Amino acid sequence: MTTTPGTGRHRKRRRNLAVGLPLALAAAGSMAYGAVFGVFGEDARAEAAAAPAVAPGAATGAATAWADDAADGFASVNALGQNGTYGGRGGRTVTVRTLADLEKYATAAEPYVIVVAGTIAVQPVGKEIQVASDKTIVGSGTSGHIVGGGFFLGRGVHNVILRNLTIRDTYQGVWNDKDHDFDAIQMDGAHHVWIDHNDLRNMADGLIDVRKDSTYVTVSWNRLGQDNKAFGIGWTDNVVTDITVHHNWIRETEQRNPSTDNAAHAHLYNNYLQDEPGTRITASYGNYARGRTRMVLENSYFERLKNPVIRDSTAALVQRGSVFSGTSGRNESGGGPAFDPKTYYGYTLDKASDVPSLVKAGAGPRSSLGTPATTPAAVPAPAATTLTVAQDGSGQYRSVQKAVDAVPAGNTARVVISVAPGTYRETVRVPSNKPHVTIQGTGGSRKDTVIVYGNAAGTPKPDGSGTYGTAGSATVAVEADDFQARNLTITNDFDEARNQGLNGHQAVALRTAADRVLLDGVIVNGDQDTLLLDTAAKDRLGRVYVTRSYITGNVDFVFGRATAVIDRSVLTLKKRWDGTSAGYVTAPSTAANRKGFLIHRSVVNGDVSARSFFLGRPWHAGGDASLDPQTTVRDSTLSAAIRTAPWTDMGGFSWKDDRFAEYRNTGPGAGSASADRPQLTDAQAAGQEVADWLGGWTPGA
Template sequence: MTHLRSKRLSKARPRPGLGRALAAVTVLVASLGLGALTPADAAVPASVSGAHRTWSDKAHGFASLDGGTSGGAGGKVVTVTDQASLEKYAVAEEPYIIRVAGTIKAEPFGANVVVASNKTIIGVGTKGELVQGEFHLNPGTHNVIIRNLTIRDSAVEGNWDCKDTDFDGIQMDSVHHVWIDHNRFSRICDGQLDIRKDSEYVTVSYNQFTENNKTFGIGWTTNVRTQITIDHNWFRDTKQRNPSADNCAYAHLYNNYLSAQLADGDPVWTYGNWSRGRTRMVIENSYYDGVQHPYQADTTAELVQRGSILRNTTGRQDAWGTAFDPKDFYAYRLDPAAAVPALVTRLSGPQKQLGTNTVLNVPAEYPTVQAAVDAVPEGNDGTVTIRIAPGTYREKVLIPATKPRIVLQGTGRDRSDTVIVFDTPAAYGGSNGSATVRILANDVTARHLTFSNDFDEAAHELNGEQALAMKTTGDRIVFEDTAFLGNQDTLMTDSPKLDVISRVYVRDSYIEGDVDFIYGRATTVIERSVIKALSRDSATNNGYITAASTWKDNPYGFLITKSKVVSDAPADTFHLGRPWHPGGEPNAVAQVLFRDTRLPAAVKSSPWTDMSGFSWKDARFAEYRTYGPGATVTADRPQLPAADADSYTVTKYLAGTDGWAPHVGRR
């Protein structure tokens, strides 16, 4: 910040090496026993055996081989609500993650939505639908994910076979690397899913196929090239092709559920799985209930079945040949066949948690953190999690106000594994130009990360030495298990203007600096954290922890609670804070409370001080039950009365008018 100071402070000592500083942070916090240093479990492939589900954003089975299937990863995220927008982005040359929000009714009836390569099309929660239309993948299309959608109602009344129209739900010819996942197909005129003409590296998982005749066909070629994984799908009220696999090189079917087969008395063309032509098919741990011809094979084909359960079935149960071993191609885990009906009915089809949290991976999909932020749509209406792999990212990051609901999440074992760092001082553009990371948007969360400004003060002769690691102006900002490294002005929590209240919650984190290194006008709670006051090698004044500029009508500025202040500075040389009046603004009246927090001997016995001609006594400074060698009580240390303690809690600071409570439910 650009303070109005009565005099320049003595120059701080040189910034230590980043690696040594991070190591010191880890050791320090571990020794103090404050907060978790390791991140929460990262997203892992779904396991249907568990009661709770974290759906993977990575394709499995054959779609994961030979480079894998990532869809629109690396492209921009867009949300569509109409046919024109869906068609525009689906056919574009560049990659896109396309979120379908609500029902899109295709016109004319049976219209094709052509899908080009490098696309993810995903429904938002359970509401995304394509009605009376078809997704069509032309020859050569590759790397496509279609997920979490309902595709329905292209059937023509009284025209069961639809030979004169060929309206499918999804049709693809001569494509490769496609993942069809968690969709619901219902009342489609011809095939609900047609995978044709030497398509390769396909996975079809967790879909519901309902109310149809020719449900799911694979083949339409004499070549034997298709590799396909079909798992955890529910075929209900369907007649044939569940699926029909013609001349597949490898067809692996496991944990599928076939039930309530349409019974029209047809002795041949009502069936479950069919291995046709020269297909090699493996069926494992599936469940067939009331199915005619549950699985069958041509004499030229091979079919291996193991572990499935048949209930009230009739007709063919063919099994001959050796087919292949799926474990020679990829790892997978089978669920018990007896568990399949309950699991698949509950977990197949669109899921309310899918599509609502888009995951972008740095650097696997986006080369920089800023590139991932740039991919988030303006006016973002769904959570976007940017997962950042361990490493040091030397870049500046800006999250603009138009891109809310972003989560920055380090994926390392420790927050020090993932560092965003730059080295700009405030002399080059003030606090905005200095900050390594700026968060202008609302509802942003950062976890398991280190933010640093490693500007070397000693090596430069500048008028301003402020060098921010982080600046926020948005509302409802959360930092969990994060570290902020810097010297002067390390962490600025602000708001768009003086009389606008923004709220920031910092928990289980580490903040270091020397001069005004926690400052701004946002209502800020720092809980269960370590604050390190760095020595500037002065025998009298080594700096100031806080410099609040709270709006006078806001009763809540900074609350530092259940935390520890540590310091390598000499005893009686550090201030708890001073009142910052930006530009001499009289209506900025600092409010700071240190509560239930340990203070080191470095804290002055008179820890509050004036700033730029404004008396600290006119500010709202207080302590409540501070302890430790620096917590002596003097006439210059206002104490919050016990009777007022219930009015200055974490809940009171953060609730605002909307009841925001990010601390609730955390240990």
């Protein structure tokens, strides 16, 4: 990437990014690759089973495995004329992307399985979408977000599943808000309801309210956080509510964790309640048995909570097998034998000591839920074509570019270019008129299949027409939408040390200038300007999702104007050609009102000197003051190589005038909030999730 010399200044009004309170910073050393990806390591082969997409509002013909799932716990009990909870099973499956479609099917009289694909903004803010009986509402993978509203189940509504959704952001700026009853999920007199694998946060009132004699409810495997009131149960003089609450992760909530009022039978087990130190939210209590509640609490894990378990003198509370780590205050039981849950349903307890790891790994939306197993019969997917490449002549082509050339212009079906192990010394360009191309290595490791070349920005072209320039130096250039790369290595091996006389050492390994680009299980190697994430034009959207991958470099080695997520990946810092340690990870050139770079759940490390690398700097390409560069680094592990003031200016433009921030990073390179180190508040972080960047696109679909 070239910088623009001179002293041009950014003249737009500076915005003040709110600086959150200091967050917990766990000291950590270098993280092993296996710890980042679980069993997925650097040499592992990346496999992806991508489910095809469903057209908006389209009905699918065949049910999928998750659509046949039924509730456990009290929601599985045969009572009140309802034999368990199975939602819209047996009804049509529809996919919705708009509020109008969601309300249309949620309120319908007949059963439906309603798949929410993408982010649906609710207007007016705080509106609760009415849900009728016999419905499953499920997020498609992790893309199903309900923003600014929630769901309401009224009296008599039954057999409802709310699953795999992220419901967030009705918070109106007033803690313990008495004026806005904006819940994520509220039920008044409903029965047989299953709330499972959701992420509920940042609402104006409660996250879940089970009220007015609602009963036969199971709440399982959810994440509840960033709220004053987590979960209220009861709120009636009648002692009728039967509820099971298991394997939920409740953290950063002040009260009702849950609060159970006059519940006939409340069975709470294997939940993880966590109060993180140093944040603006402090839990006042944990599980609460109020009124005439009968509660059984088993094998849960309470971490750093004040008053982890409390009961009224009129309540019966039996607790057994739980772990209390760093807790203080009231921890109570007694009042009678309560009840035996196995009288009503079968269940298996996990060890309390295993609960934090189990729940952290398993709670919240799952990529395996809400995705169709087959393409709808009404919208058949064209069959994919496979082209094979092998250097020894055993494939259809000996070079990757020859296979790309064979893809028909304007193709509408996916073409998989299957590349045998080997080192392919060539440049590859996928032109804009050849979408839906996948280049995939077939080796046991992503290191087995390598595409490599060594052009730099200053390298003369063979035809004498000048030099390649930064963009033209790319080993692999992707200009076509819906491109995928899997299980291979892309390298630019330009030798800076031997080419000191060359003017222009920027050397791109991979350039993308397209929308909906998926890089899954790849290695992208280089030094300066390794990965150029661009768009086809300044006014064009270009979304890129990088996952389970490795990116190496030293100067601005992730740069460009695309809207890009780097998720569960490793960014490896390298010394420069002369052995010195100094560099910049990102150089975004984001257009105003667009998303820039999001580094999420990743690791930044490398064999370089401590405090020698910046996380980023603003690239105002061509001195364009209208740009608004953005990099957010969140939930990631930073090595000691990162500077204590991790952002810096570039080309006469101040980083403080643009969008640079962190959130909940850990490791020796992380730091507390300061003027030189902005941290997102919880509310800001809720609007900077992966789904916000992808904007309704499900990678791999």
